[in-house]
Amino acid sequence: MPNEDDNTKKQGLSRRSVLGTTAALAAVGTTAAVGGLGLTRSAAISTAQAQTKSGAKHEVKPGELDEYYVFFSSGQSGEIRIIGMPSMRELMRVPVFNRCSATGWGQTNESRKILEEGLTPEYRELMKDRGGVYDNGDLHHPHPSFTDGTYDGRYLFANDKSNTRVARIRLDVMKCDKIVQLP
Incomplete structure (x- = not known):
């Protein structure tokens, strides 16, 4: 026991x-x-x-230009970030699938037209009761355009993983000019 x-x-x-x-x-x-x-x-x-x-000097002094520019995807913030190399300075943020109060992207008539015109008819009907446009996106995989196997510097393409869209950004003005939703 x-x-x-x-x-x-x-x-x-x-x-x-x-x-x-x-x-x-x-x-x-x-x-x-x-x-x-x-x-x-x-x-x-x-x-x-x-x-x-x-070693080599990697200093980029004020007023000097970087040797390379890197286009980073920002994921769920829905924008492209442009970083100078080798200085690693953030030069610009290009809003694509998000709303940006600083530039008016997603709020102005011009940007809303770009965000809305590439939607499929099914999603256009679905979004009619929700303001007509997605307010978010999951931007990934930026890829520059090329001609004859070399980058031509005209466009940058990126996809939205959460809403099946592809955006085209003009690199001469660093603005999104076309968004298409994939069926």
């Missing part, structure tokens, strides 16, 4: 032992990290200094 003392004993882990073990591990980890930083920091500084003396 089991003893009453056996029934009152806790089995497994207790809260006190878990917290005590966690605190001890955190203290050991902090001590190791602080000691390790002292050693690696001086090595990192000397390596960085050596690289800047002999």
Whole structure:
């Protein structure tokens, strides 16, 4: 027959032992990290200094242009971001599938026409009771246009993963000029 003392004993882990073990591990980890930083920091500084003396210069001074421009998708914010390389400055945000109060995109007659005219008849009917246009999009995979296998710099195409649309952005003015919904 089991003893009453056996029934009152806790089995497994207790809260006190878990917290005590966690605190001890955190203290050991902090001590190791602080000691390790002292050693690696001086090595990192000397390596960085050596690289800047002999390496290429990647500084883009104010007023100078970047060598390359990168078109990033912004995902669920629905816009294209243009970044200069190597400065990594954000040069512009081009609203495509979203509303932008700064530029009026999605609110002006011109932009609403672009957002609405490429909808399929089924979605046009569906959106009639909801303001006539999607107010959001999930922009991905920007791809520049090309002619004869080389990029021509005329357009940038991007798709909306949440609403099956494809947009065309004119690169001479950095504005979206056409959106088509895929059936």
